[in-house]
Amino acid sequence: MEIGVASYLKKINKSLILSRIIKHGPISRSDLANITKLTKATISAQVADLLEEELIIESHKEYNSVGRKPIMLSLSPNAGYALGIDLDYRDIKFTVSDFMGNPVHTDRVELENSDYDEIIHILINQIRAYQEKFSHSRFGIIGVVIGIHGTVRNDKTISFVPRHRWYNKDLKADLEKNVNIEVYVENNANLCAFAEKVFNFHQCTNLINISMYSGIGLGFLINGDLVKGYHGFAGEMGHMIIHPDGKPCNCGKSGCWELYASEVSFFKQISEKLDKPILTYEDIKNLVIARNPAVITEMDEYIKYVSIGLNNIINLLNPETLVLNSELLRQFPEAMSIIKSNIKTSISNYKEIYISDLGKNACGMGACALAIKNFLQIPELSLTIKQDVLAKSI
Numbered sequence: 001m002e003i004g005v006a007s008y009l010k011k012i013n014k015s016l017i018l019s020r021i022i023k024h025g026p027i028s029r030s031d032l033a034n035i036t037k038l039t040k041a042t043i044s045a046q047v048a049d050l051l052e053e054e055l056i057i058e059s060h061k062e063y064n065s066v067g068r069k070p071i072m073l074s075l076s077p078n079a080g081y082a083l084g085i086d087l088d089y090r091d092i093k094f095t096v097s098d099f100m101g102n103p104v105h106t107d108r109v110e111l112e113n114s115d116y117d118e119i120i121h122i123l124i125n126q127i128r129a130y131q132e133k134f135s136h137s138r139f140g141i142i143g144v145v146i147g148i149h150g151t152v153r154n155d156k157t158i159s160f161v162p163r164h165r166w167y168n169k170d171l172k173a174d175l176e177k178n179v180n181i182e183v184y185v186e187n188n189a190n191l192c193a194f195a196e197k198v199f200n201f202h203q204c205t206n207l208i209n210i211s212m213y214s215g216i217g218l219g220f221l222i223n224g225d226l227v228k229g230y231h232g233f234a235g236e237m238g239h240m241i242i243h244p245d246g247k248p249c250n251c252g253k254s255g256c257w258e259l260y261a262s263e264v265s266f267f268k269q270i271s272e273k274l275d276k277p278i279l280t281y282e283d284i285k286n287l288v289i290a291r292n293p294a295v296i297t298e299m300d301e302y303i304k305y306v307s308i309g310l311n312n313i314i315n316l317l318n319p320e321t322l323v324l325n326s327e328l329l330r331q332f333p334e335a336m337s338i339i340k341s342n343i344k345t346s347i348s349n350y351k352e353i354y355i356s357d358l359g360k361n362a363c364g365m366g367a368c369a370l371a372i373k374n375f376l377q378i379p380e381l382s383l384t385i386k387q388d389v390l391a392k393s394i
Helices: 002-024 029-036 040-052 116-133 171-176 188-199 263-274 281-289 293-317 335-342 359-376 387-393
Strands: 056-060 071-075 081-087 091-097 103-110 141-148 158-161 166-169 183-187 207-211 217-222 321-325 352-355
Touching (some): 002 029, 002 040, 002 071, 002 359, 029 040, 040 056, 081 188, 081 359, 091 116, 091 359, 103 116, 116 141, 116 171, 183 188, 188 207, 207 293, 207 359, 217 293, 263 293, 335 352
Parallel strands (some): 081 141, 141 183, 321 352
Antiparallel strands (some): 056 071, 081 091, 091 103, 207 217
16 A cells, blocks of 8 residues: 555656646756655656656756756657647648747648548548657657547547538547557537637636637636536537527537637638639638728628627636637637627626637647656646747647
8 A cells, every 4th residue: 555655656756847847948957846845855866767768858047156956857859749639621721849849840731621531531641640750759749639620429439420421420539449559539619719728828717718710619717627517418509509599500409609709600601702713811811901881791790700709708607718719800800899899888898808819720639748748647737838839730
């Protein structure tokens, strides 16, 4: 029993030390002991093990005073790589990051259809290719996390993906039969929320992320933890009915929020009005600058419906921070001030609202971060990524 307790405490201490090295590194052994409140002997023994495992590295800090230069500890960024996959309905985006969450490689594969077996084949081939490409590192690909634009049960099986019309798929098991690595499946909005917490809002414990691209997904953290609900379906606010007897939705109901406030719904409406089947964000930006009447009118309508949904969410969850993941809102400079005005009521209460700077990278980066956290078995993960590194991954 004593051996078991000692082993458990050693594991807990290792997780604590590793998480603090990631958060505060490069850091000295002395500072690490002060932060963790562990004895210097415990720090010394654990650090020796982590160095032997090649999870961390030592470096010398610039030091102008007389005496020995402090030896600094930091996570070894190239010891292993995480694979994050954003499985949308038009394409699949693959992101490979180092141990510090920095994207080092991205690929995008367009989908010709929603055939499940064909998509499984694409995923298998890509995962195997990345395993080979990064096999030179100490740990290789340390985990695969896939973001699904649909409902994912707590057992990680897929319940329903509206755009692909998939029901009851065990993507995790189907992939693990063919690739020698653990695969983790999660709702894409949850991964986006996790990415915002890990990379941007380290101290925020009550955060909501709303992804607004092909549909609307909501991921939220309460007291720092992702909230998933009884079956794992929490956060499907895109299917909150805001227009009774409105447009029919793939979910089987009518008037769902995402039919009025997702980017795909906006582009569909404005393409019909302008008789232009293909429009880009840059096109919308230029039309907004030119004050095109059709675009301005449609944008006003879009923002109205975005605000209606946000009011409901704020009143329901009382968040500290709201993050809107929308490239479309970036094209309209007045968008945020109008939204803030629309959601200001006597009972709505939140601290701040932002447009995400992670954009369409959020799901993949959140997936990589979750793979890193799972592999290192640490209680929390805080990473900082440079904007120039992020820009190169887009």
